[in-house]
Amino acid sequence: MNRTQARRVKSQVxxxxxxxxxxxxxxxxxxxxxxxxxxxxxxxxVDFFTKMPVPAGETGGGVxxxxxxxxxxxxxxxxxxxxxxxxxxxxxAEYPGSRLTWVVRFVADVLNGTPSIVIGVFAWTWIVASQxxxxxxxxxxxxxxxxxxxxxxxTEEMIKLVPHSLREAALALGYSRWRTTLQVVLMTGLPGxxxxxxxxxxxxxxxxxxxxxTALGSQYLVTRLAEPMSxxxxxxxxxxxxxxxxxxRYAWAAALVLILLVFVLNIAARAMAGRAxxxxx
Amino acid sequence: xxxxxxxxxxxxxxxxxTPAALPRMATDKLSAMYGKFTAVKGVSLDFAANQVHALIGxxxxxxxxxxxxxxRMHEITExxxxxxxxxxxxxxxxxxxxxxxxxxRRVGMVFQRATVFPxxxxxxxxxxxxxxxxxxxxxxxxxxxxxxxxxxxLWDEVKDRLHKSATALSxxxxxxxxxxxxxxxxxxxxxxxxxxxxxxxxxxxxxxxLAYQLKRDYTIxxxxxxxxxAARISDTTSFFYMGTMVETGPTRQIFTAPADPxxxxxxxxxxx
Numbered sequence: 001m002n003r004t005q006a007r008r009v010k011s012q013v014x015x016x017x018x019x020x021x022x023x024x025x026x027x028x029x030x031x032x033x034x035x036x037x038x039x040x041x042x043x044x045x046v047d048f049f050t051k052m053p054v055p056a057g058e059t060g061g062g063v064x065x066x067x068x069x070x071x072x073x074x075x076x077x078x079x080x081x082x083x084x085x086x087x088x089x090x091x092x093a094e095y096p097g098s099r100l101t102w103v104v105r106f107v108a109d110v111l112n113g114t115p116s117i118v119i120g121v122f123a124w125t126w127i128v129a130s131q132x133x134x135x136x137x138x139x140x141x142x143x144x145x146x147x148x149x150x151x152x153x154x155t156e157e158m159i160k161l162v163p164h165s166l167r168e169a170a171l172a173l174g175y176s177r178w179r180t181t182l183q184v185v186l187m188t189g190l191p192g193x194x195x196x197x198x199x200x201x202x203x204x205x206x207x208x209x210x211x212x213x214t215a216l217g218s219q220y221l222v223t224r225l226a227e228p229m230s231x232x233x234x235x236x237x238x239x240x241x242x243x244x245x246x247x248x249r250y251a252w253a254a255a256l257v258l259i260l261l262v263f264v265l266n267i268a269a270r271a272m273a274g275r276a277x278x279x280x281x
Numbered sequence: 282x283x284x285x286x287x288x289x290x291x292x293x294x295x296x297x298x299t300p301a302a303l304p305r306m307a308t309d310k311l312s313a314m315y316g317k318f319t320a321v322k323g324v325s326l327d328f329a330a331n332q333v334h335a336l337i338g339x340x341x342x343x344x345x346x347x348x349x350x351x352x353r354m355h356e357i358t359e360x361x362x363x364x365x366x367x368x369x370x371x372x373x374x375x376x377x378x379x380x381x382x383x384x385x386r387r388v389g390m391v392f393q394r395a396t397v398f399p400x401x402x403x404x405x406x407x408x409x410x411x412x413x414x415x416x417x418x419x420x421x422x423x424x425x426x427x428x429x430x431x432x433x434x435l436w437d438e439v440k441d442r443l444h445k446s447a448t449a450l451s452x453x454x455x456x457x458x459x460x461x462x463x464x465x466x467x468x469x470x471x472x473x474x475x476x477x478x479x480x481x482x483x484x485x486x487x488x489x490x491l492a493y494q495l496k497r498d499y500t501i502x503x504x505x506x507x508x509x510x511a512a513r514i515s516d517t518t519s520f521f522y523m524g525t526m527v528e529t530g531p532t533r534q535i536f537t538a539p540a541d542p543x544x545x546x547x548x549x550x551x552x553x
Binding site for chain 2: 163165166168169170171172173174175176179184187188190
C-alpha cells in the first residue's frame with residue numbers, strides 16, 4: 001500500500017468515526033421525537049387544545065388550562081426577565097471594568113448553573129410561603145429568575161460583538177453616549193439578542209421543577225396570576241405519574257405539544273439569527 | 282444642548298470667507314496622552330480654511346491621535362487626556378462650557394474603515410447625524426441627504442435604492458457614504474483618518490478627487506500613510522515623527538525641498 005492509499009484509508013476511517021458521533025448525538029432527539037409522535041399524536045385533536053380536562057375514567061377533554069397557564073406564566077416571566085436581563089447585559093457590556101459588572105457577571109454565571117429546582121424552592125420560600133398560597137405569579141417569578149442570567153449573558157456577548165468602530169462613528173456624529181448605545185450598538189446586536197431571548201423563553205417553557213413548588217397546578221381554567229395555575233410540564237408530570245392508561249396517553253400528547261412549542265421558538269430564533277447574518281454580511 | 286442655536290444649519294455657512302489672518306482651526310502646544318504615555322508632544326499647527334492639510338509620518342508617530350484631539354474623540358479612549366489648546370474659529374474647544382457632542386457636529390470625521398450602520402438604510406445612514414440636532418421636517422431632511430450624497434459623489438449610484446440596506450454597497454461606496462454622513466450636518470472641518478487605506482486604487486482615486494473638490498466648502502485635514510496621496514491632494518503638509526511635529530509647510534516645498542533632514546529621510550523612503 002503506497003502512501004496515497006494509506007492516507008485515503010485513514011481519511012475514510014476518520015470521516016466514518018466522526019459521522020458515527022453525529023448519528024449518536026442526534027439519535028436521542030430522533031428517538032424522543034419519534035416516541036412522542038407515535039404515542040402522542042393519536043391523542044391530539046382540536047379538543048385537546050380547546051377543552052378542559054375531564055375526570056378520570058371519562059374519555060375526551062383537553063389541556064386548555066395547561067396551555068393557557070404556560071402561556072400566561074412564560075409571558076409574565078418574559079415581561080419581567082427580558083428587560084432585566086437586557087438592561088443588566090447592556091450595563092455589563094458598557095462598563096466591562098467596573099466592580100459591579102464583575103459581581104453581576106459572577107452572579108449570572110452561578111445562577112445559570114443553579115439547578116432549577118433550587119430556584120423553585122427559593123421562589124417558594126420568598127413568595128409562596130410569605131403569601132401562604134401557591135400562585136401563577138410565583139411560578140412566573142421563578143421562571144423569570146431562570147431567564148435573567150441567560151438573557152443578560154447573551155445581550156452582553158452580542159453587544160461586545162458590535163465593532164468598536166461603529167460606536168466611534170456614532171459618537172463622532174455628535175451622538176450622546178446613551179443614544180449611541182441604544183440606537184446604534186443595541187440595534188446592531190438586536191437580532192442576536194432576540195435569538196438568545198427566544199432560546200431562553202423556550203428553555204423556561206419546559207421547566208417543571210420550579211413550577212412544582214410555585215404554580216402547583218390546577219384542574220381549572222385559571223387566568224388570574226394570584227391563583228394556583230396549571231402548565232404543560234405540570235400536566236405531563238401529573239398525567240404520566242397517574243394510574244390510568246388514558247392519562248398516560250394524555251401525558252404523551254401534552255409532551256408533544258410542549259416540544260412543538262419549544263420547536264417553534266427555536267425555529268423563530270434560527271430565522272432571526274439568519275436574518276442577522278444577512279444584514280451584517 | 283446649550284449650543285443648539287449655534288449649530289443650526291443656517292448658521293453654518295460652509296466656505297464663508299474667514300479673515301486670512303485667522304485659521305479655521307489651530308492647536309497651541311497640544312499634547313495628547315494615554316495614561317502616562319505621551320503620544321503627541323506640544324504640537325502647534327494652523328489649519329487654513331478651505332484647504333486640504335495632510336498629516337504624514339511613520340506608523341505610531343502620533344498623527345492619528347493628534348487628529349482625534351481635534352474633535353475630542355481622543356478623550357473617549359480609555360485613559361486619553363490632553364493639555365494645551367485647540368481653537369476652532371478662535372475658541373478653545375476644550376473650554377469647560379463647550380459640549381463635545383455639539384463640537385463633533387462642527388468637526389466631522391471619517392475613519393480608516395467604512396463604518397456604515399448596518400441596521401440603517403442608505404438614507405438612514407446619511408440622516409443619522411441630522412437627526413441628532415433637533416426635529417428636522419421630512420422635506421428638509423430628504424433635501425439635505427440628497428445634497429450630502431451629491432457632495433460625496435454617490436447620489437447617482439444610490440438614488441434608486443436609498444431605502445435599501447447600506448451594507449450591500451461596495452467598500453468604496455461605503456466609504457463615500459461615510460463621507461456623506463459626515464457632511465450632512467454641514468460641519469466646518471472634516472477630519473479624514475487614512476480614509477483610503479482599505480480601498481482599491483480606483484476607489485482611492487475617487488475619494489482623493491472628492492477630498493480635493495470638498496475643500497471649496499470645507500476645511501479638510503487628512504491623515505495618510507500614502508505620500509503620493511498627500512502630494513496629490515493637499516495644499517499644506519505636516520510631518521510627524523515620534524509624537525512631535527517636525528516640519529510643516531506648503532506641500533510642494535515639503536516634498537521637493539524639506540528643511541529638516543528627518544523629513545527628507547522619510548519622504549525619500551529611507552525609513553517609515
